[in-house]
Amino acid sequence: MTKPFTSVWTREPRSPRSSPGLSREQIVRAALELLDTEGTEGLSMRKLGAKLDAGATSIYWYVANKDELMELAYDEIWADMEVADPEQITWRYSAATFGKGMRQAILRHPWSARLIGRMPAIGPNALRVSDQLRKALTRAGFRGLEIDYAASTLTGYVFGMTIPEAVWNEYINDRQPDLDGMREAVASAVAGYPEMQARIEEMQSHDPKEVREMSFDFGLYTVLDGLEARLVT
Template sequence: MPRETLTREQIIGTAIDLLDEQGLDGLNMRELGKRLDAAATAMYWHVRNKDNLVRLATDEVWAEIELPDLDALDWRAAAELLATGMYTMLNRHPWIVQAQAGYLLYGPNKSRHDEHVLTVYERAGFDDDAADRAAATVFMFVLGNAVGAAANISIERRLGRNGGDPEAKLGEAMSEATAVAMEFPRLRARIERQAATDYNAAPDSSFEFGLAALLQGLQDQLADRETP
């Protein structure tokens, strides 16, 4: 496909598909050009370089998060919907967790989301500084909860690239980790209550539990501010 007929939107969309399938390590202009039936040099014409492409792709998926109607919901319901939407998006595109640590990420969709989040906390009654802290705290909580799933996918890909059966290698490592943990009484008690293969898995509903606790803490702070 000549570069004149190729669009930046096509490149970004194909890059997201490639990132979802192979992660950041699998993204390169040659593979992208192959999927688009275009020369690798045509990619550079439209998106400059890999760093800029990752930035554009990341900003594109931020638009997937639904921004709730703030006039129809109280602040806590709106905050919960935004946090859950971000968590769902990160699990759909786990490469973003890794990109957060290694790329400069910004764009209109991310800024639109951040503006909405800050509006939620300001409407709740937080002043500017407290709204910034609340938004940042919830952001880091969501990002931290998405790390586990992203790490598992990254590990499986790396084990697969090294040859052999990645599931078998992961199972072997889990067995060794379980054997080590059995030497500690509290860990042993938990292992004995569940399958050993679930030892490193997050408990069911841990995200929902943690988010509810975090938002309750913020609500309590608001109540303290209002108490004379």
């Protein structure tokens, strides 16, 4: 038997006038703070109620369960993503700001990586950002389903590059591994591959954060080059 789909975005919100004291904005802000510090496992109605110095009743007024709470928090991170107006600049620049903005949003809130592909992004902030991207791709010349294909190609690249980075950052923060020992182990493992060893040594001579950003930008603009090439074939 299939489980009915429910979402905090598909039902009418309750009137704030009848709420038991807290606002939805307060609840979402507190949930974001818990998620950013403790991840999805650290978020619970009990912890959230304690953080807000309120009972669970106040929270359940706005959300039916933890999933709905995470839906609200997930949409909130999209609010930080600024997509350059495709009506004012080139479609490539607009699409690039989308990609970079999405990457930064995931890295600022690494717990969101666990929701991608599991929780639909249908909140108002996510829809606004997605609409801007589709406008940019339409101005580029894509039509019909090709707009969706192009958007999926771009977001797929961002997810593929950023989710492992977010997971790695969480791992470092939580486990605090011996990075020098890890580098030595990698160097030993590739000792029989001179070209690979040279590339690793070169990368280790640069700031890791800068290397990741340059790597992301290289791939992002390569994807945009590929999308643009399809428009002229």
